[in-house]
Amino acid sequence: MPINRNNFTSLVAFTPGVIEGGASAGGTRLGGASQNNIMMDGISAMDTGNNGQMLNMNIESIGEVKILTQGYQAEYGRSSGLQITAVTKSGSNEFHGSGYGVFTDSDWNTNSWVAQKNGDPKSKTDQQIWGYTIGGPVVLPKIYNGRNKLFFFYAHEYRPSTTAVNGGNPIRYRLPTAAERAGDYSQSLDNNGNPIPALRDHQTGAPFPGNKIPVDRLYGPGVAVLNRYPLPNVEQKAGMNYN
DSSP states (O other), X not given: OOOOTTOGGGGGGGSTTEEXXXXXXXXXXXXXXXXXXXXXXXXXXXXXTTTEEOOOOOGGGEEEEEEEOSSOOTXXXXXXXXXXXXXXXXXXXXXXXXXXXXXXXXXXXXXXXXXXXXTOOOOOEEEEEEEXXXXXXXXXXXXXXXXXXXXXXXXXXXXXXXXOGGGGOOOOOOOOOHHHHTTBOTTOBOTTSSBOOOOBOTTTOOBOGGGBOOGGGSOHHHHHHHTTSOOOOSOOOTTOOOO
């Protein structure tokens, strides 16, 4: 089914009269108090400290989900909202298994309109979901009726991902250029993209010729601090406050 694989409670979106909420909330009953109860194999899976979902299993290990919106039986009494019950899969007297892969890769996407206008490269996002399941009988000696007494089921999921830092939104700074680190401020622009004022020699009060500080007048520790910053990767032009 076309559901969010992160949480089996996303199935509540298919229930009449339900507005889908956050994953931990498991949706909310229309007109209710958003006080839901989630159960796994008959046991409450709620964190009593924050009333959130405590256990979220791989959806490939879920065999059945039942959602009750009203008319609860006596066994449901913890919360006034939805009663979401899940039953895990179990093995049978035949071996069965499955394998799957879900891929979300930015290579399939075009660059965003904003990034194109700013001349920024497309942000890289690579999310994968790999998994498999296997179940079947635990073969016992024939004296115990062989294959029809004990069963097993196992599900495993792996989610490697690479997501662009800051969600793909570049952070722009004004960093010291290679020329500035050598004392040459003749081409430097301020944070408004305008040429910086003339630099003056603190000893004489006169401006440095060509806005260049002689190499022998540079302060070594200060230059070392400047060199800790990365070099600019964009040419700063008039009106720009970053490079």
